[in-house]
């Protein structure tokens with residue numbers, strides 16, 4: 001009988017039923033060491049791809065899973081944000097502190113962090129009233145929008161870097177509009193059921209999003 005070294009539960013399968021620790025039952029050799037090494041890279045790659053695939057194809061499943069308290073199968077919203085920060089960093093690095101058309105250049109402050117600290121509240125405070133009646137609280141909206149923003153940052157960081165290199169300013173605004181549009185529509189894919197529901201909620205979300213920016217701009221002048 002083998003006991004889990006972590007929680008002392010009896011091991012009956014490849015994974016401990018109590019804490020989830022994996023048990024291989026094999027003596028370590030060189031081949032396994034190398035396999036482990038290669039696998040850690042490949043699995044990172046594979047899980048990243050799998051997570052972004054579900055986020056793009058079935059956003060409702062991804063977000064509801066987290067809302068309902070399930071963890072460690074899909075990435076958490078924070079892990080998505082972390083990955084997005086890395087991609088955003090590349091975009092700022094290769095295209096002069098720019099993400100699509102938005103330049104963020106603050107002295108002694110991380111541009112990536114500023115972008116997230118700006119966009120996350122804007123998205124959260126606009127989707128919350130836009131989806132009033134869906135009985136989701138502000139934190140649930142924050143979670144949804146953390147996933148949401150991260151995915152589209154990763155997707156758009158590639159054209160953003162290419163734009164920065166090629167210097168085609170005429171494409172910057174259309175791409176930024178596409179970025180905002182797809183981001184707001186993604187919330188509708190999580191929450192709204194009917195096609196028209198998705199369209200008018202996205203529009204309402206956009207109006208509220210723009211109104212908040214307008215108010216901030218008005219009061220900061």
Ligand SMILES: [Zn+2]
Nearest residue numbers: 004007016019
């Ligand atoms: Zn255990």
